[in-house]
Amino acid sequence: MSDFKHFDYMAKHRYEQVVYFYDKTTGLKGITCIHNTTLGPALGGTRLWNYESEEEAVLDCLRLSRGMTYKAAAAGLNLGGGKTVLIGEADKVKSEAYFRALGRYVQSLNGRYITAEDVNTSTKDMDFVSMETDYVVGLEGKSGNPSPMTALGAFHGIRASLQHKFGDEDIKKYTFAVQGAGQTGYYLIKHLVEKKAKKIYFSEINEKHIKRLQKENPEVEFVKPEDFYKLDVDVLVPCALGGSLNSKTIPQIKAKIVAGTANNVLLDEDIHGDMLKDKGILYAPDFVINAGGLINVYHELLTYNVGRATRDIEKIYDRLIDIFDIAERENINTHLAAKVFAKNRIETINHLHDNYIKR
Numbered sequence: 001m002s003d004f005k006h007f008d009y010m011a012k013h014r015y016e017q018v019v020y021f022y023d024k025t026t027g028l029k030g031i032t033c034i035h036n037t038t039l040g041p042a043l044g045g046t047r048l049w050n051y052e053s054e055e056e057a058v059l060d061c062l063r064l065s066r067g068m069t070y071k072a073a074a075a076g077l078n079l080g081g082g083k084t085v086l087i088g089e090a091d092k093v094k095s096e097a098y099f100r101a102l103g104r105y106v107q108s109l110n111g112r113y114i115t116a117e118d119v120n121t122s123t124k125d126m127d128f129v130s131m132e133t134d135y136v137v138g139l140e141g142k143s144g145n146p147s148p149m150t151a152l153g154a155f156h157g158i159r160a161s162l163q164h165k166f167g168d169e170d171i172k173k174y175t176f177a178v179q180g181a182g183q184t185g186y187y188l189i190k191h192l193v194e195k196k197a198k199k200i201y202f203s204e205i206n207e208k209h210i211k212r213l214q215k216e217n218p219e220v221e222f223v224k225p226e227d228f229y230k231l232d233v234d235v236l237v238p239c240a241l242g243g244s245l246n247s248k249t250i251p252q253i254k255a256k257i258v259a260g261t262a263n264n265v266l267l268d269e270d271i272h273g274d275m276l277k278d279k280g281i282l283y284a285p286d287f288v289i290n291a292g293g294l295i296n297v298y299h300e301l302l303t304y305n306v307g308r309a310t311r312d313i314e315k316i317y318d319r320l321i322d323i324f325d326i327a328e329r330e331n332i333n334t335h336l337a338a339k340v341f342a343k344n345r346i347e348t349i350n351h352l353h354d355n356y357i358k359r
């Protein structure tokens with residue numbers, strides 16, 4: 001019997017709500033976690049995963065929803081943090097009825113939570129969800145594929161990092177190594193090529209993605225994944241896995257900046273955030289630099305306009321500059337500074353709510 005104490009955990013990290021739902025007919029089994037709605041409705045995708053245990057699923061949902069609170073707050077959006085996880089094998093459970101049942105549960109929360117696609121769920125699945133609820137974004141024909149926008153945000157984040165570290169953001173003067181040329185890495189490389197980066201390396205494990213890039217941009221040089229961290233470049237651009245910066249990889253790094261799209265790059269936020277700081281490596285916090293897709297999808301809740309969304313994504317530049325300044329002033333690592341930045345925004349708006357009596 002597990003001794004995980006749900007309410008103690010919720011109290012410690014200030015969660016608002018955890019909802020369990022089960023639909024007998026379709027076998028839909030899931031959890032929605034709403035971490036914080038100070039800034040607005042909790043937004044976060046629906047992840048479908050064959051979790052080993054229910055506890056693992058709850059913990060994943062809790063952790064991911066909290067991450068969404070910070071991400072939305074740091075992105076300057078009027079959104080809170082939430083997430084849904086569904087327990088099941090993707091190729092066995094998925095159907096129209098399954099996702100429409102999910103839509104019913106989302107609708108029952110009356111707008112406190114807004115969903116979207118995530119691991120193992122697609123825009124097509126979300127179309128079924130949208131038949132039952134208004135509270136779903138990232139639909140076909142609306143804001144579209146988030147990956148190019150995530151890559152665009154990361155590109156502005158790289159510029160901000162260069163500016164802060166070297167006082168000059170001219171891409172032409174620098175060398176880059178990109179890990180992963182998938183949905184986001186591919187587009188990010190295109191931006192670096194377009195701005196005539198001095199040299200670009202990339203590492204990949206998917207043969208198809210390697211060939212695509214070598215065909216389209218032969219000047220971008222392939223390196224084996226095991227050689228990625230020790231490359232003598234100015235900027236490492238992680239666009240693949242979580243946990244890639246850890247006690248084994250950080251000592252190998254020669255680059256002065258780490259800035260890319262990958263989520264949860266630091267295996268341990270505190271230990272590895274400090275390790276990078278001590279080595280004089282500027283780290284652009286993942287949840288700030290990779291928020292372009294979220295900012296884009298948020299614009300669906302307004303009236304979607306690609307120009308306005310793009311301008312908002314550009315603001316990642318200023319936000320990172322502010323965060324780097326906080327880190328320097330407070331002598332803390334940049335990941336912690338980003339959390340301080342996000343928490344400050346939530347607290348400020350919270351006070352504002354206290355001053356204002358709704359009629």
Ligand SMILES: NC(=O)c1ccc[n+]([C@@H]2O[C@H](COP(=O)([O-])OP(=O)(O)OC[C@H]3O[C@@H](n4cnc5c(N)ncnc54)[C@H](O)[C@@H]3O)[C@@H](O)[C@H]2O)c1
Pocket residue numbers: 146147148150179180181182183184185203204205206209225239240241242261262263290291293
């Ligand atoms: N897609 C988005 O809009 C978005 C938004 C925010 C964050 N992210 C994060 O960015 C990261 C990349 O997302 P994506 O959508 O580009 O995923 P993706 O799966 O399309 O691309 C990842 C690529 O990395 C490659 N890869 C895996 N392991 C590798 C290794 N050891 N060395 C080199 N390459 C390796 C894969 O083969 C794949 O081509 C993820 O961490 C994701 O959570 C993505």
